[in-house]
Amino acid sequence: MKKILKKLAWAICVFFVFSSLLLQSVSAKGNNSVSLYGRWKEDVRSISSPIPISAFVSDGVLSIHSSTQRSDITICISKDGKILYEEMIPASETDCVTIDLSEFEPGTYSVELKNQWDDCLGGEFILG
Numbered sequence: 001m002k003k004i005l006k007k008l009a010w011a012i013c014v015f016f017v018f019s020s021l022l023l024q025s026v027s028a029k030g031n032n033s034v035s036l037y038g039r040w041k042e043d044v045r046s047i048s049s050p051i052p053i054s055a056f057v058s059d060g061v062l063s064i065h066s067s068t069q070r071s072d073i074t075i076c077i078s079k080d081g082k083i084l085y086e087e088m089i090p091a092s093e094t095d096c097v098t099i100d101l102s103e104f105e106p107g108t109y110s111v112e113l114k115n116q117w118d119d120c121l122g123g124e125f126i127l128g
Contacts (some may be wrong), residue, residue: 002045032056034055038120040052061100061101064096071086071119074088075089075111075113076113078112
């Protein structure tokens with residue numbers, strides 16, 4: 001009986017590993033990563049990676065993820081120097097911020113992220 005349970009547990013683990021890898025590869029196909037550049041220190045207390053924020057555009061939605069949730073983030077989206085979207089997101093809500101871009105026309109857009117310590121990240125994305 002113990003051998004059967006061990007084999008079953010092993011089979012379940014293998015299934016979950018392969019299914020998670022498959023889901024990652026499928027979800028990555030529709031995502032376009034936004035390369036962010038700049039300085040994001042989150043005050044002097046930060047011991048995390050230099051840029052704990054990532055951004056992706058997928059199916060007309062901009063997703064911004066913060067791994068630390070220490071900073072309020074002001075998000076500004078512009079095109080040709082004209083600000084089209086601006087919002088301040090409290091730190092407690094920055095784990096996953098989504099912005100619907102369906103009303104935006106095709107083209108190249110700039111995104112700028114700022115926090116309360118004057119850290120700033122910028123990047124560009126293209127809508128088809």
